[in-house]
Amino acid sequence: MSLTKRTQSPLPGVPTAAAALSATVRNWKASHLLEDLDHERLDSHAHQLIAAANDLGISDPKEMAERSTEVLRHATGLKSLTKFTNHRTSREANALRNTLAALLVQIAIHRGQSPVSVTGQLPTMMPENGESGRAAHDDEILLLRIVALYRLTKSGQAKIPGISYVLVESGAFPSETTVVTLDDIQQQATTALSVDLPGVGTADIRAKSRTVMIPGWAAKPLGQALRDLTTGKRQKLPTEPIAYGGNHEPGGHDASATASGNAARLIKQAGLAGRGLTGLSPNRWRAHHVLKTEGLARAQKFAGKPTVDGLLTHLHNPESLKEAQASDRVRGNKARLKAAGE
Numbered sequence: 001m002s003l004t005k006r007t008q009s010p011l012p013g014v015p016t017a018a019a020a021l022s023a024t025v026r027n028w029k030a031s032h033l034l035e036d037l038d039h040e041r042l043d044s045h046a047h048q049l050i051a052a053a054n055d056l057g058i059s060d061p062k063e064m065a066e067r068s069t070e071v072l073r074h075a076t077g078l079k080s081l082t083k084f085t086n087h088r089t090s091r092e093a094n095a096l097r098n099t100l101a102a103l104l105v106q107i108a109i110h111r112g113q114s115p116v117s118v119t120g121q122l123p124t125m126m127p128e129n130g131e132s133g134r135a136a137h138d139d140e141i142l143l144l145r146i147v148a149l150y151r152l153t154k155s156g157q158a159k160i161p162g163i164s165y166v167l168v169e170s171g172a173f174p175s176e177t178t179v180v181t182l183d184d185i186q187q188q189a190t191t192a193l194s195v196d197l198p199g200v201g202t203a204d205i206r207a208k209s210r211t212v213m214i215p216g217w218a219a220k221p222l223g224q225a226l227r228d229l230t231t232g233k234r235q236k237l238p239t240e241p242i243a244y245g246g247n248h249e250p251g252g253h254d255a256s257a258t259a260s261g262n263a264a265r266l267i268k269q270a271g272l273a274g275r276g277l278t279g280l281s282p283n284r285w286r287a288h289h290v291l292k293t294e295g296l297a298r299a300q301k302f303a304g305k306p307t308v309d310g311l312l313t314h315l316h317n318p319e320s321l322k323e324a325q326a327s328d329r330v331r332g333n334k335a336r337l338k339a340a341g342e
Helices: 016-030 039-055 061-066 068-076 087-110 138-152 156-170 216-229 253-269 281-294 296-303 308-314 332-340
Strands: 185-187 193-197 210-213
Touching (some): 016 039, 016 061, 016 087, 039 068, 039 087, 039 138, 061 068, 061 087, 068 087, 087 138, 138 156, 138 216, 138 253, 138 281, 156 216, 156 281, 193 216, 210 296, 281 296, 281 308, 296 308
Antiparallel strands (some): 185 193, 193 210
């Protein structure tokens, strides 16, 4: 009697793309890159994209970037990624696109490639609500953080956009970043850093001097970048600006324009140009976060705003502060405060 040799069928392997994406999400969590962001939502979007990679049989992150339009159509369930439908659908579709960009950019950087090698392949998405300079969304902040960390590893002046971004997300206005020196950075604990901000007194922006903390995700990389600036052929003095290397007066109009230009280039490198983001957008995101988690008084102090109205104007009157009922006969920002129970 002949016997047929029985062999066990191998289990299906996890596609390289899905494995790389999963490992990237784990790395984000371990490195605190998701600090102060909506973990659950970002994690959900990442797993939707991982599922799309599996469903479409994509076996490599490079292929995923090349087929990103197909991936996003599959993950969103939309036939058209450019046609605006409604605010909620647009926000969800753009969040998935930005999460995909963050995943693939992180992998590209790990492989020694530039972020633009990925962002240049991703599709243009439907527009979102919000005027120029709106507060950034969490998925946009994540993507900007990744690109900022990439810039911090560069040498010399190439670090400046990364340093400037960290300062702005920490709470600085772009013009303030051109004034901050090494002497303004203070060591608070083993890894914690704070920065003394000088305040702003221009016609359109006013803020008091204040001290803010550098976020945990950025403290160590920023510290290393600043150490790099104090070594080598062109060592910065403790009294020199760390995020401005031009010939104009730090804090002045021309220096501030340079800071805005650096922010615009970083936003473009992240693939977020034309989405309503400016150099103030990460600052407004942070101020919104402080308002939401610590309350109005702390947000006002954080932003250095002399008045509550000044804070609310800076925040573009956030949705969390609803209009009071018409019968209250109270108008403007004070109505929003009353509705919020402040």
